[in-house]
Amino acid sequence: MRTRIIALAVLTSVLATCLFAIPLAVAVLEYSVQHERGHLVRAAGDVAIDVSGNVYAEEPIDPGDLELDDDDHAVAVYDDDGERLAGAVPGEHSRLLSRALDGKVRARTEGDLLVAAFPVTHSDEVVGAVLVATPRATVLWQVGFLWAAMAGLAAAAVAIAWLVGRRQARRLARPLEDLEESARRLGDGDFSVRSHRGGIQEIDAVGAALDATAMRLDDLLARERAFSADASHQLRTPLAGMRLRLEAALERPDADPRPAITATLVDADRLEAIIDELLTLARAERRGPAGRVEPLDLDTLIGELSPEWGARLALHGRDLEVRVDPDAPDARASGAAVRQVLGVLVDNAVTHGRGTVTVAVREAPGAVAVDVADEGPGVHDAEGLLFSRQADRRDGHGIGLALARRLVEAEQGRLTLTRVSPPVFTLLLPTAAREDDVVPARQPGG
Numbered sequence: 001m002r003t004r005i006i007a008l009a010v011l012t013s014v015l016a017t018c019l020f021a022i023p024l025a026v027a028v029l030e031y032s033v034q035h036e037r038g039h040l041v042r043a044a045g046d047v048a049i050d051v052s053g054n055v056y057a058e059e060p061i062d063p064g065d066l067e068l069d070d071d072d073h074a075v076a077v078y079d080d081d082g083e084r085l086a087g088a089v090p091g092e093h094s095r096l097l098s099r100a101l102d103g104k105v106r107a108r109t110e111g112d113l114l115v116a117a118f119p120v121t122h123s124d125e126v127v128g129a130v131l132v133a134t135p136r137a138t139v140l141w142q143v144g145f146l147w148a149a150m151a152g153l154a155a156a157a158v159a160i161a162w163l164v165g166r167r168q169a170r171r172l173a174r175p176l177e178d179l180e181e182s183a184r185r186l187g188d189g190d191f192s193v194r195s196h197r198g199g200i201q202e203i204d205a206v207g208a209a210l211d212a213t214a215m216r217l218d219d220l221l222a223r224e225r226a227f228s229a230d231a232s233h234q235l236r237t238p239l240a241g242m243r244l245r246l247e248a249a250l251e252r253p254d255a256d257p258r259p260a261i262t263a264t265l266v267d268a269d270r271l272e273a274i275i276d277e278l279l280t281l282a283r284a285e286r287r288g289p290a291g292r293v294e295p296l297d298l299d300t301l302i303g304e305l306s307p308e309w310g311a312r313l314a315l316h317g318r319d320l321e322v323r324v325d326p327d328a329p330d331a332r333a334s335g336a337a338v339r340q341v342l343g344v345l346v347d348n349a350v351t352h353g354r355g356t357v358t359v360a361v362r363e364a365p366g367a368v369a370v371d372v373a374d375e376g377p378g379v380h381d382a383e384g385l386l387f388s389r390q391a392d393r394r395d396g397h398g399i400g401l402a403l404a405r406r407l408v409e410a411e412q413g414r415l416t417l418t419r420v421s422p423p424v425f426t427l428l429l430p431t432a433a434r435e436d437d438v439v440p441a442r443q444p445g446g
Helices: 002-057 094-101 136-187 201-251 258-287 298-315 335-352 399-410
Strands: 074-079 084-087 106-110 113-122 125-135 320-324 357-364 367-373 414-419 424-429
Touching: 002 074, 002 106, 002 113, 002 125, 002 136, 094 106, 094 113, 094 125, 113 136, 125 136, 136 201, 201 258, 298 320, 298 335, 298 357, 298 367, 335 357, 335 367, 335 399, 335 424, 367 414, 399 414, 399 424
Parallel strands: 320 357
Antiparallel strands: 074 084, 074 125, 106 113, 113 125, 357 367, 367 424, 414 424
């Protein structure tokens, strides 16, 4: 590319120089010839004035009157019959001489000579003529020097065009080469690539678009990986329960296996539902927030989930309390997402909490709130650590809450720890009645 840009700059410069220099060179030649002819006419007129008296009186002509400043000029004086009286010019110029004897001033190029003829007059009577000649090569030598100077200027212009073209080629090619390298690295999976800015608006716009694409791909890949890891953790809980229940049934061969099999089938159905919901959420996350979300009746949703939650708590000798404010508006969120988030919060309360688990739906400023609380000792981790993905923690905290927060944020909501002890987690969702409501960052626990 650089070679093409430089070649184009040089070719353009040469073409422009030729289009300008060739007519100028011809004009310089014509001007120099005309100038020299005028000089010869003036010289012939000066000689005619000096010798007019001698020609009229038919006296000998002083050779000093024929001497000119230019040594390469030849001078000849003729009488009115065309007879040469003094001096000499090379060649035959009878036509030009006859015109001068007719009283006309003429100058022309004849062969290799520039010749001027001037009439010699006395009292308005033509008594003779003067011819002055010079080699045409004299003018060509002078023009040659001018042409050489013009050629030097043209060469300098082409050289400058080459330098400018080289600089512009480097300025244009470098950002394009950087874009090529960035695109190659992006194709190889390096989403951290960022293109350099070259100061050229169009190329910088392409680089900015490439950078934005790399960031979107990086974010998408990170979210896909995190979602996969968090979802796999979310699936481990029912799988672990199924395994423990079956192992317990195997250790007691005399007991009836039907309750264990029935409970396992229930967990299998729950696991299948979780998988379907996670796949639905993953597809919705790939599509983005463009689709319209239908209003969600939290009273109905929690009513569907309460029997399962109550049964799990009853196995531990604990109770479930559900309180739904009848004035609470419907939420504008995905039912699958809210189902998963509430499942994570209740699972945490069952696994790590104590006493009664309370799920309360209430109206909050600009949002609808769902509080999940228990009577346990509380959470001692900082909120930033609590909702971060901690895959290496043995107590099981972290991954489920990280997934829950990500799902809530995808629904334009918030998930926060509003009270440390006893713990209260608050889920804030935008209301269906006002789509432009802004969800506050934190709400006080209740």
